[in-house]
Amino acid sequence: MQSRASTPTESSPLLSSPHDHLADDGLERPDSPDPVVFRVSKMDLIWILAGLWSAVFLGALDGTIVATLITPIGNYFNKSDQASYIGTSYLLSVCCFTPLYGRLSDILGRRGAMLLGLTLFGTGTISCGLAPSMEVLIAARAVAGMGGGGIMTVASVAVTDLIPLKQRGLYQGMANIMFGLGAGIGGPVGGWMNDTFGWRYAFLLQIPVLAFSFIVVAWKVSIPLSQEVKNQPLYSKIRRMxxxxxxxxxxxxxxxxxxxxxxxxxxxxxxxxxxxxxxxxxxxxxxxxxxxxxxxxxYPVMPLYFITQRTPLAVSLSNLFGSMSAFSMIYNVPLYFSTVRLNSSADAGLHLLPHSVAISTGSVFAGWVMRRTGKLYGLTLLSAMGALYASTMVAMWNDNSSKWHLWTDLIPQGFGMASVITTTLIALIACVSKTDVAVATGMTYLFRTTGQVLGVSLSGALLQAVLQSKLRQRIQGPNAEELILRIRHSTDVIRELDPMLRKSAIDSYADALHVVFICQAALNFLTFLSCLAIQESPLPGTLEEQESQYRRNLTRQQRRISDA
Structure with a gap:
């Protein structure tokens, strides 16, 4: 049963309007009356989290399922040369539409925005399962990305509405565990579905989870709109977009x-x-x-006064650089073991297992520390330093590196980056006004997803450029260009080469990956520098304290604007 502090009506806003307590000079007074806050019972909170986090789980599951199915789908349509666009169309769509959901959740409400995201995601996913051609499937993945871009954002905003910031990091850590679980089992599930029933059923399998999330969100997520928006006609609400x-x-x-x-x-x-x-x-x-x-x-989708503030800018840059480094490492470390160590694909992927475990534990650990101490600045810097240490150690890998290093050096990267992602989100929410929370959350996910795509794309471009140069230096002769092209496009070719050519290919990959790993360390150094600028803000332990802090942040924001 949902309840509220005091005795507001059902139409009361989630948190009082940011203008409700303004004095004659347009500024809020810290001694304004206690705000009205929105509460839910423990059982309702469990249902809400189940609905939101099942969608988060599904988004992660879908990503790794599709990654597993790219080759079978390309073979099915006899268009393997277009298969990479299945993932690219989704990621591009996610990056383009993620920032819109922050503003949409303020206009449509958390439930309305989440249902819109689930509808688009579900429409795209079902269309993928029924696609008659590669072109239709690529377009359907783009539609799914339009919804997928909002699932994580709106889920995070909704949880922020219900959980005080001092505990918020712990809940974010649990959400990240659901994300990690989905990402972890997506590959095996996708492969099993493809081998047993065919790749189309890997998409259709997601419908029951999607339906559960949709029903629970529609039933339980009834967080009300602000009074300012609620009383406006539809035309005025649309104009806010x-x-x-x-x-x-x-x-x-x-x-x-x-x-x-x-x-x-x-x-x-x-x-x-x-x-x-x-x-x-x-x-x-x-x-x-x-x-x-x-x-x-x-009503800008990304207010410039917001992005130019110290902490929001520092958080955005740290998320951008950190995500670029993290996803470059996720994609290139298995490549190192496949091409330089000549391990099997299964063994190469297995080396990421400690990293995956560290991601889940790092996020929960950060939430636990923030809940116990109410502080995040020192934790953020230590976590960024851990990621920097890990990427530096990876950049030092060579033929003499011990197996112990090859298995453990990635752990501080996963642990540290998961912690940084969690603490920076809380740092950002703690320094903005209530009216900016949704937009700010959407902005962090925008910088993360953009960093993920840039990390994979730019590291791939850099790898291929260095690899091609090194191969041309080491392999010469009448058929050299044809052989170089084969080595670049298929790592399986390396095992089939004669010993001298094999060594040339391995050394070339080692040199190219070494450059990529150095760049990853540089990106983590930029992440650490960005984190230095983050300001420590109090983490409220109750919803009332949190609303009061939002109002104080609004007062400071108004003063900055008036002084400018």
Whole structure:
């Protein structure tokens, strides 16, 4: 049974309007009356978390299932050359639509925004299972990404509404465990479904979990809108959507990521007209986006006054750099064991198991520390240093590295980065006003997903550039170019080469991966530098304290704006 502090009506806002306690000068007073907060019973909270986290689990499960099915799908349609776009279309769509859900959750409500995300995700997933062609399947993955981009964001915002910040990190850690569980079993489940029933059933299998999440969210997630939005007519609510800003932001991010994707996937040179044209397009739309947000949009999708503040900017950069390094490592470490150590694919993937366990434990540990101490700054720096140490150790791998190092050096990376992702999210929420929480959460997920795609794309482009140069130095002769092309496109070829050519291929991969690993360490160093600028904010232990802090943050924000 849901209840509220005091005796508000059913139409009362989740938290009192940020303008309810403004004085005549337009600024809030710290001694304003205690705010109204929204509460739920323990049983309702369990149901809400089950609905939200089952969607998070499904999003992670879907990602690794699809990664497993790319080759079978390409073979089924006889279009293996287009198979990589199955993943690319989804990730591009996620990156473009993730920031929109923060504002949508303020307009449609947490339930409305989550149901929209689940509907789009479900529509795309069902369409994938029924797709008659590769082109339709790629388009369906893009539709699924439109919804997938909002699932994590809205789930995080909704939990923030219900859980005080001092405990919020622990709940984020549990959500990350669900995400890790989905990502961990997605590969085996996808492979089993493909071998037993066919790849289409791997998509259709997700429908029961999707239906459960949809029903529970529609039934239990009844967090009310703010009074300011609730009383507005539909036309006024629609006007609060920054359509022009959203379109220009999507074009900016999409053009940038497509340029990086074409460079790495299609092996196009940086000077290629398509790559250059997309970079120029991204810059042009980026300038237009900033102009729209600064001078035209009354409700910007990414308020510039917000992104220029110290802690939000530091959190955004740390999430961007950290995600680039983390996903580059996830994709390139197995490649190291396959090409340099010549391990089997199963053994190469197994080396990521300690890293995966560390991700789950690192997030929960960070939440536990914040709950016990109410502090996060020192933990954030130590976690970033752990990730930096791990990437430095990986960059030092060579033929003489012991097995102990090869198995354990990744653990501080997973543990530290999971902790950083958790603490920086809480640091960001703790320093903004209530009206900015949803937009701020969406922004962090935007920088994370953008970092993930850039990390994979740019590391792939760098790897191929260095690899090609090293192979051409070591392999020469009449059929050299054809052999180099085969080595670059299929690592299985290395085992079939004669000893001298095999050594040349292994050494070339080792040199190329060494450069990539050094860049990962550099990115983690930038993550650490970004974390230095994060400000320590109190972590409220109750919802009442949390609302009071939101109001104080709003007062400071108003003063900054008026002083400017």
């Amino acid at each position: 920054d359509f022009v800003g959203s379109a220009t932001l999507a074009a900016t991010i999409g053009s940038l990521l497509m340029a990086c994707t074409f460079k790495s996937t299609e092996s196009l040179p940086w000077s290629h007209p398509l790559v250059c044209g997309l970079f120029i397009t991204s810059v042009g739309f980026g300038v237009l986006f900033v102009t729209v947000e600064a001078y035209w949009s009354p």
